[in-house]
Amino acid sequence: MDMKAHSAVQDGSAGPAASAAGIGRFGALSQRILSGGLVRLSAAIGTVATGAAVGVAAGLAAAIALAAPGAALAAYPEKPISLIVGYAAGGGSDFIVRSLAPFIEKELGGSARVIVMNRPGAGGEIGFAAIADATPDGYTIGLINSPNVVTIPIERHARFSLDRLDPLYNLVDDPGSFVVHKESPFQTLADVAAFAKANPNNVTVGTTGIGSDDHLAMLMFQRLTQTQLTHVPFPGSADAHRALLGRHIQVTSMNIGESARAREGDPIRILGVMTEKRSEQAADVPTFKELGFDVKMSSLRGLAAPMGLPPEVRTKLVDAIAKAVQHPEFQDIARKAYQPLRLLPSDQYAAELKTQEATFRTIWKETPWLK
Numbered sequence: 001m002d003m004k005a006h007s008a009v010q011d012g013s014a015g016p017a018a019s020a021a022g023i024g025r026f027g028a029l030s031q032r033i034l035s036g037g038l039v040r041l042s043a044a045i046g047t048v049a050t051g052a053a054v055g056v057a058a059g060l061a062a063a064i065a066l067a068a069p070g071a072a073l074a075a076y077p078e079k080p081i082s083l084i085v086g087y088a089a090g091g092g093s094d095f096i097v098r099s100l101a102p103f104i105e106k107e108l109g110g111s112a113r114v115i116v117m118n119r120p121g122a123g124g125e126i127g128f129a130a131i132a133d134a135t136p137d138g139y140t141i142g143l144i145n146s147p148n149v150v151t152i153p154i155e156r157h158a159r160f161s162l163d164r165l166d167p168l169y170n171l172v173d174d175p176g177s178f179v180v181h182k183e184s185p186f187q188t189l190a191d192v193a194a195f196a197k198a199n200p201n202n203v204t205v206g207t208t209g210i211g212s213d214d215h216l217a218m219l220m221f222q223r224l225t226q227t228q229l230t231h232v233p234f235p236g237s238a239d240a241h242r243a244l245l246g247r248h249i250q251v252t253s254m255n256i257g258e259s260a261r262a263r264e265g266d267p268i269r270i271l272g273v274m275t276e277k278r279s280e281q282a283a284d285v286p287t288f289k290e291l292g293f294d295v296k297m298s299s300l301r302g303l304a305a306p307m308g309l310p311p312e313v314r315t316k317l318v319d320a321i322a323k324a325v326q327h328p329e330f331q332d333i334a335r336k337a338y339q340p341l342r343l344l345p346s347d348q349y350a351a352e353l354k355t356q357e358a359t360f361r362t363i364w365k366e367t368p369w370l371k
Contacts, residue, residue, distance in 0.1 A: 076138055076313050080113040083303075084142030086127020087208060088120040088236030092258040092339065093301055096171055097143050099333045103324035108316070120235035123209025124148040129159035136308035138317055141168065146300040150357045151211035154364050162357060166309060169321045170302030170349040172334075173342035174255035176217045176274040176295075177285070181244055182267035189221075189271050189291050192251060196227035204249040206240035209233045211369065214240075214253035217274055217297040219369050224293050244268065255299055256281050260338040274298065281338040300342070300356075302349050318346060 083101060087093045094116070101114040119127035127142060128149055134140035144165060152158045180186045186195070196203040207214035210233055222229050229251075234240040237254045241262060244252045252259075256273045260282040263270060272288045273279045274297045288295040303321060305314070324330060325343050334341050344352060363369075 076316060077108060077110075077112050079139060080115050081138070082134075082140045082142075083114050083116050084127050084130050084140065085116060085118050086120060086124035086130075086143070086145065086148075087118070088238050089118050090238030091208075091236045091241075092172070092174060092255055092261075093143055093145060093236070094118065094238075095337060096301060096334065096339055097303075099337070099339075100171065100321075100324055100330055103327045103330045104320050107320035107323045123152060123212050123215075123233065125152050125158055125160065128152070128165070131304060132160035132164040132306055134306045136166075136306040136310075138305070138309055138313035141303055141305045141317070143301055144304045146213075146353060146356050147216065147360055148209065148212045148299075150353060151216070151360050151364075151369075154357075154361055155211050155368070155370050162353065164307050165304045166307045166314070166346075167349040167353060168303045168305055168314075168318050168346055169325065170300055170342060170344035170352070171325065172257070172301040172339050173298055174257045174301065174340055175279055175298040176213055177254060177256045177259045177282075178221075178271040178288075179241075179244065179252045179254055179259045179262075179268050180250065180271060181247060182269050183247075184250065184269065186250070186271065187269075189288065189293055192271070193221075193225040193227060193293075196222075196225065196229055200228040201230050203227075203251060204230045204232050206232045206234055206243050206249040206252045206254075208235075208237050208240065208254075213255075213297050213299040216369060217295055218253045220295045220297065221288075221293060223367075224295065241266075256285070257338040257340055260285075279340070281340055300349075300352065302344070 083097055085094050085097055098116050101116060104114050105112045119130050124145055125148075128144055131140065131142035131144070144167070149165070150162060153161050178189060178192070180192075186192050192203060205218045207218060209215065210231075214237075215231060215233070218229060218231060232240075232243070232249050234243065237252075237258050240249070240252045240254060241258070243249045245266060245268075256270070256279045259268065259270050260279075262268055270282060270285045272291055272293070273282060273285050274288050274295050276287070276289065276296060278285065278287055305317070309317070322345065325341070331341065
């Protein structure tokens with residue numbers, strides 16, 4: 001298997017991760033066996049009535065073996081696994097799962113296939129809901145992004161809830177950044193703040209949707225600077241970045257892994273990164289805190305399944321993911337693409353999401369981000 005090959009994509013989304021969006025460097029337990037076993041069991045019982053005792057014994061033994069849940073589980077996966085991404089093709093979320101999918105296939109063994117499917121919209125809610133609503137059989141998993149997966153059910157009546165998702169493994173922890181076009185008059189964060197203060201609602205900021213880390217970071221900056229910015233949500237970071245390149249918006253709030261990769265070939269300037277210390281992905285970029293704006297924000301990106309997977313299937317899937325993320329070739333791909341890996345097994349990942357949920361519920365009570 002060519003481990004650099006990207007998984008197939010459906011629903012008209014593009015193929016290879018980095019080039020999918022066409023924007024330079026940035027755009028980048030089945031029940032069938034069980035049912036069959038029961039049919040065979042019924043047929044075998046019918047054979048009893050014919051008096052063919054020897055045939056009955058053999059038929060019953062085979063049928064019972066086929067009907068046993070273990071037989072069905074042993075075959076997993078016997079068909080392609082859909083991996084849903086709640087954002088458009090070409091962004092950081094899309095890139096990391098397309099890069100990882102071939103390694104998961106290898107670890108699952110046999111003829112396993114993982115097909116990435118983009119379900120963008122509503123800040124990730126459409127994709128998250130598709131994961132939560134799927135049959136918990138191991139054939140639908142997906143990428144969930146925090147804080148979106150946490151904040152969306154807090155801010156509105158959502159089509160999913162966090163307790164309907166089973167966190168399997170976290171992959172990335174990607175801090176936020178503010179980006180402008182290289183020809184923008186904004187050279188620093190202070191320039192943005194000064195212009196916004198003098199021109200309320202005249203600075204447009206692109207994000208990946210309401211309640212996203214990008215949006216919350218924009219609101220934090222807005223409150224700190226006592227300014228009023230204009231929020232422009234997009235289906236994904238690739239779309240927001242494309243709008244920035246076309247000079248349709250003035251600022252993009254996006255993760256540093258995405259902006260650091262983008263600046264290799266696109267005319268952009270990263271004004272600051274939202275971390276306590278400078279990011280390894282862009283060590284030359286100052287932190288917001290260094291520049292006098294104490295804004296810290298990042299996005300976890302990890303794999304999840306609908307709650308209720310059969311234990312044997314879940315174990316096999318989690319083990320395959322855990323081995324895949326440790327593969328040196330995958331880690332090299334992630335490093336070269338500025339993806340800041342933070343590998344958390346299921347229990348640690350679930351605990352991190354619960355902590356975030358409690359934090360954002362408190363923030364929502366004090367300062368709702370929709371008001």
